[in-house]
Amino acid sequence: MPVIAQTSRKKSENITIESLFYSYKGxxxxxxxxxxxxxxxxxxxGPSGCGKTTLLKLLSGNLIPDKAINMPSTExxxxxxxxxxxxxxxxxxxxxxxxxxxxxxxxxxHPMYELIAGFVDQKACQMSYGQRRLxxxxxxxxxxxxxxxxxxxxxxxxxxxxxxxxxxxxxxxMEGVNLTMSNHHRDDLAMLDSANLFQFDGLFPxxxxxxxx
Amino acid sequence: xxxxxxxxxxxxxxxxVPVIGIILMPAIWIALKQFGHISDRYxxxxxxVIRAATEIDPNVMVHLACTACRLVSGFLLGTACGIALGxxxxxxxxxxxxxxxxxxxxxxxxxxxIVPFFILWFGFSESGRILMVVMGIAFNIAVATYQALKxxxxxxxxxxxxxxxxxxxxxxxxxxxxxMETLLPTIRFSLSTxxxxxxxxxxxxxxxxxxxxxxxxxxxxxxxxxxxATILLGLLNACVDLILTRTWNxxxxxx
Numbered sequence: 001m002p003v004i005a006q007t008s009r010k011k012s013e014n015i016t017i018e019s020l021f022y023s024y025k026g027x028x029x030x031x032x033x034x035x036x037x038x039x040x041x042x043x044x045x046g047p048s049g050c051g052k053t054t055l056l057k058l059l060s061g062n063l064i065p066d067k068a069i070n071m072p073s074t075e076x077x078x079x080x081x082x083x084x085x086x087x088x089x090x091x092x093x094x095x096x097x098x099x100x101x102x103x104x105x106x107x108x109x110h111p112m113y114e115l116i117a118g119f120v121d122q123k124a125c126q127m128s129y130g131q132r133r134l135x136x137x138x139x140x141x142x143x144x145x146x147x148x149x150x151x152x153x154x155x156x157x158x159x160x161x162x163x164x165x166x167x168x169x170x171x172x173x174m175e176g177v178n179l180t181m182s183n184h185h186r187d188d189l190a191m192l193d194s195a196n197l198f199q200f201d202g203l204f205p206x207x208x209x210x211x212x213x
Numbered sequence: 214x215x216x217x218x219x220x221x222x223x224x225x226x227x228x229x230v231p232v233i234g235i236i237l238m239p240a241i242w243i244a245l246k247q248f249g250h251i252s253d254r255y256x257x258x259x260x261x262v263i264r265a266a267t268e269i270d271p272n273v274m275v276h277l278a279c280t281a282c283r284l285v286s287g288f289l290l291g292t293a294c295g296i297a298l299g300x301x302x303x304x305x306x307x308x309x310x311x312x313x314x315x316x317x318x319x320x321x322x323x324x325x326x327i328v329p330f331f332i333l334w335f336g337f338s339e340s341g342r343i344l345m346v347v348m349g350i351a352f353n354i355a356v357a358t359y360q361a362l363k364x365x366x367x368x369x370x371x372x373x374x375x376x377x378x379x380x381x382x383x384x385x386x387x388x389x390x391x392x393m394e395t396l397l398p399t400i401r402f403s404l405s406t407x408x409x410x411x412x413x414x415x416x417x418x419x420x421x422x423x424x425x426x427x428x429x430x431x432x433x434x435x436x437x438x439x440x441x442a443t444i445l446l447g448l449l450n451a452c453v454d455l456i457l458t459r460t461w462n463x464x465x466x467x468x
Contacts, residue, residue: 016396026415057371059377060371060374061374062370062371062374077375078375078376079371079374080375081368081371083368085368085369085372086389087369087386087390089466089467090386094386098386099372099376099384100376100377120365123467124467125466125467142373143376145375179324
């Protein structure tokens with residue numbers, strides 16, 4: 001089965017965070033936070049406002065920690081936000097090929113392409129939220145960065161669509177990729193092979209007592 | 214059925230209100246003239262103004278057309294130059310450092326203040342006049358362009374970083390559409406600045422145009438001609454602005 005790979009690279013370590021400090025506008029989001037993943041696929045769980053997105057931005061190098069003893073490399077990391085970030089004035093295909101630097105002929109053979117083939121040639125502004133989400137996920141999956149961070153990847157996707165995407169977030173498609181996803185629905189990811197999954201529940205809402213005073 | 218009447222009433226209202234707005238000013242004018250007994254020296258009679266439209270030689274429409282040509286060509290050229298300059302300084306940190314201080318001081322000079330320079334440099338030539346408009350608006354548009362590109366939405370910053378691509382490499386695919394989304398208010402403002410420069414340049418030295426018409430009318434105390442020219446200026450600005458916003462909003466079809 002053709003799986004698009006950028007370059008062959010050596011196997012990287014599981015994600016380790018040691019003693020991370022980060023505050024934003026005087027609000028302490030992480031104080032001495034540590035995480036040791038036992039697997040290459042991580043699910044971050046927790047209620048909204050507990051810092052899942054912030055952690056993903058820190059991991060991908062889009063925010064700079066105040067202090068940390070150990071953080072994974074931010075090189076070769078790709079973060080897909082919850083917010084739709086396709087350029088609405090371009091077609092889905094253009095949005096994919098500009099960023100992955102792949103010609104359409106190079107990614108049309110990917111098995112996940114079937115999911116988007118029906119609408120990918122439309123302008124992004126003509127697509128539904130769910131369709132745009134699929135294009136964004138497809139783009140990130142075929143890009144195969146060393147670290148892939150997906151923030152609530154299944155927002156806007158119904159259960160059926162989600163079930164169709166999940167196979168591409170594991171196995172050979174994620175070979176050489178450290179995948180970290182945030183998720184606030186407990187059951188969403190039950191379909192993922194749990195043997196290779198590291199579920200992390202250690203994030204808590206950051207509004208401290210001092211803040212509330 | 215009721216909602217249908219509702220929408221048709223709304224439709225009528227949406228057309229009627231602007232029409233009332235347009236009629237209001239002339240109506241006040243006529244009323245003041247009719248009942249206020251204001252002398253012609255201060256407020257000319259509407260009939261005189263209309264008569265002036267047919268009496269001026271060359272026809273007032275020739276003056277209007279000249280002003281419109283100067284305005285539109287200077288405005289288009291100035292907008293293009295401003296956007297190009299803004300993109301260039303955005304693409305080069307070195308140029309940004311080099312040019313930004315100059316740009317900031319240049320755009321602080323009121324557009325009308327450059328008119329005397331240009332008359333000394335270029336005399337009363339048309340190219341000088343158009344260049345004046347370009348100078349008057351391009352710097353502000355360049356600064357707005359640069360700023361719009363620098364203040365990129367966070368999601369786009371993350372996107373470019375994630376895929377290791379610079380927005381500077383995507384002028385056609387990103388920079389220009391992004392500017393289309395953000396620049397319209399600046400450009401509309403520049404249109405009225407451009408109008409100001411054109412009229413000032415015509416007031417100070419020209420043989421034709423609405424500004425010239427006003428200047429000669431002032432020296433002969435022809436208040437009705439000044440009124441006519443002013444009304445035409447207002448209409449010209451409104452028309453160009455309407456065409457600009459309509460075309461622009463069509464071009465930004467994804468909004």
